[in-house]
Amino acid sequence: MEPAKIDLTINTDLVRTILTGFVRSEITRVGFERAVIGLSGGLDSALSCFLAAEALGPENVLAVRMPYRTSAQDSLEHAQMVIDALGVRSLTVPISEMADPLFERFPDISSMRRGNVMARLRMIVLYDQSEAFKGLVVGTSNKTEMLLGYTTLFGDSACALNPLGDLYKTQVRQLARAVGVPEAIIAKPPSADLWVGQTDEGELGFTYAEVDRLLYLLIDERYQPQECVAVGFEVAFVEAVVERVRRFHFKRVMPPIAKLSNRTIGYDFLYSRDWGT
Amino acid sequence: MKINLALAQINTRLGDVQANLEKHLALIDQARRDGADLLVFPELSLTGYALQDLAAAVALRAEPENPVFDRLLHASRDLDLVVGFVDEDRRHRFYIASAYLSGGKVCHVHHKVYLPTYGLFDEGRFFAWGEAVRAFDTRFGRVGLLICEDFWHASPPYLLWLDGAELLIFTSSSPGRGLSEEPQLESARWVEHINRAYASLFTAFVAHANRVGYEDGLHFWGGSTLFDPNGALLARGPFDEEAVTMCEVDLSQLHHTRTRLPLLRDERTALVRRELERISQSQVVNERGAV
Numbered sequence: 001m002e003p004a005k006i007d008l009t010i011n012t013d014l015v016r017t018i019l020t021g022f023v024r025s026e027i028t029r030v031g032f033e034r035a036v037i038g039l040s041g042g043l044d045s046a047l048s049c050f051l052a053a054e055a056l057g058p059e060n061v062l063a064v065r066m067p068y069r070t071s072a073q074d075s076l077e078h079a080q081m082v083i084d085a086l087g088v089r090s091l092t093v094p095i096s097e098m099a100d101p102l103f104e105r106f107p108d109i110s111s112m113r114r115g116n117v118m119a120r121l122r123m124i125v126l127y128d129q130s131e132a133f134k135g136l137v138v139g140t141s142n143k144t145e146m147l148l149g150y151t152t153l154f155g156d157s158a159c160a161l162n163p164l165g166d167l168y169k170t171q172v173r174q175l176a177r178a179v180g181v182p183e184a185i186i187a188k189p190p191s192a193d194l195w196v197g198q199t200d201e202g203e204l205g206f207t208y209a210e211v212d213r214l215l216y217l218l219i220d221e222r223y224q225p226q227e228c229v230a231v232g233f234e235v236a237f238v239e240a241v242v243e244r245v246r247r248f249h250f251k252r253v254m255p256p257i258a259k260l261s262n263r264t265i266g267y268d269f270l271y272s273r274d275w276g277t
Numbered sequence: 278m279k280i281n282l283a284l285a286q287i288n289t290r291l292g293d294v295q296a297n298l299e300k301h302l303a304l305i306d307q308a309r310r311d312g313a314d315l316l317v318f319p320e321l322s323l324t325g326y327a328l329q330d331l332a333a334a335v336a337l338r339a340e341p342e343n344p345v346f347d348r349l350l351h352a353s354r355d356l357d358l359v360v361g362f363v364d365e366d367r368r369h370r371f372y373i374a375s376a377y378l379s380g381g382k383v384c385h386v387h388h389k390v391y392l393p394t395y396g397l398f399d400e401g402r403f404f405a406w407g408e409a410v411r412a413f414d415t416r417f418g419r420v421g422l423l424i425c426e427d428f429w430h431a432s433p434p435y436l437l438w439l440d441g442a443e444l445l446i447f448t449s450s451s452p453g454r455g456l457s458e459e460p461q462l463e464s465a466r467w468v469e470h471i472n473r474a475y476a477s478l479f480t481a482f483v484a485h486a487n488r489v490g491y492e493d494g495l496h497f498w499g500g501s502t503l504f505d506p507n508g509a510l511l512a513r514g515p516f517d518e519e520a521v522t523m524c525e526v527d528l529s530q531l532h533h534t535r536t537r538l539p540l541l542r543d544e545r546t547a548l549v550r551r552e553l554e555r556i557s558q559s560q561v562v563n564e565r566g567a568v
Contacts, residue, residue, distance in 0.1 A: 010457070010458065011456070014456075014461065017517055018496050021496070025490065171456075271330055274491075276291060276292050277291060
């Protein structure tokens, strides 16, 4: 029923070359040599760390582990596997002591709020280390979670450059395997690990394998939603995904500036980020 | 006649003409020592690609009074050059341009005639559309210049062929895109296919210089190529690395190929013109909704 052309297979050698070149170029052209990465123990940050280490040399990469009291022990151990495999520099900065006073002030705080606070505290730690280590923060968000808005604004989405942002989760997994990310990390269920037992796929209500195929048709192949239904995707699934992509678009763009003058940042003051480099 | 043709697939500094000029001059010196007769730089090689509002600030005029071109013209006295830049005309229109320099003179300036303004491209917002596709004579024979999107359309190479070009020189700042299992991106494979096709269809040499490096998230893939009039690959630059790829070109291959395969001789330009006029007329009618 589904068209044969949904093929998310990538040439991992080619992508590896392009992405390590990208990390090297975007960091060195602005006068830096180093990168800072928050290492969660999950797949995306592990892969970003592997790419950064290859691009810059392991001595120029600082991997930061930032556990909260409830973080899974697995997460810490898996992050350590990455650090040991690559020989990158590392640091562990627990965020419990920072988060708990805020949580205590709001006893009925929801899981969502707690998760967002943790993600933003980790951002603070990473950007502080960015200055201390003189390295740029390398992001770890992939195309799937960016499109679905499955990310905390100014939290895990905050970074100086984002090597994985045009790879679906399915493709992240392929590339991770090719560059040697430990199999235990590749095989476990993806989780933001913001509360005990949380999994991405449980929270989203569908699997990455399913949604990546649908997103590929909607985004890359520019299918209309009804065309996706016609090739076999369930109506409710298509509608839910289309609505998520629309509803969370605000997380993917800069905040709008009210235009007043003849030349306004973002509308008619247009320069590449790499201006002059 | 045999010439050494060199393709310089360089990285550039975005908006820093002086830094890019110094890189050009260093590579020209090296190419001269290596015996190159013609050195081709990519699209916008003096400025970088994603210029946006920098376009006016980096614009030049290809004339000896311009200090950048003064040095390039001086360097072209014993080595022909193709360089990419933003050309500002007398009425302050800005064009994506390539100049062919030889013997200290500007032989030809081509203004890009197709400005992609779709998908990731926004050239039509910042640049004026070129209005001419003309071949010109050089000391190595008749040459045609085109820039990137110009040769994604079949008509500019076709016009240059009819105008006598024996060597088509294409330049690009082509952002790579299109992932699959293939070892190169879809865009890279597409460009190489059509360049081979043009060489075969037009029984001409087709040289393509494509830049490398990154601008923001855009990635330029290099892989410059040279095809002979049989469509055979004579040289290919590496992917994703700066390089000068030089190749000896035996121009007598034109004689051999065109004797065997007289496609140019048999091309029916009058028929093409008649049919184009008819099609143009019918399109006018169609657009008025009269059909």
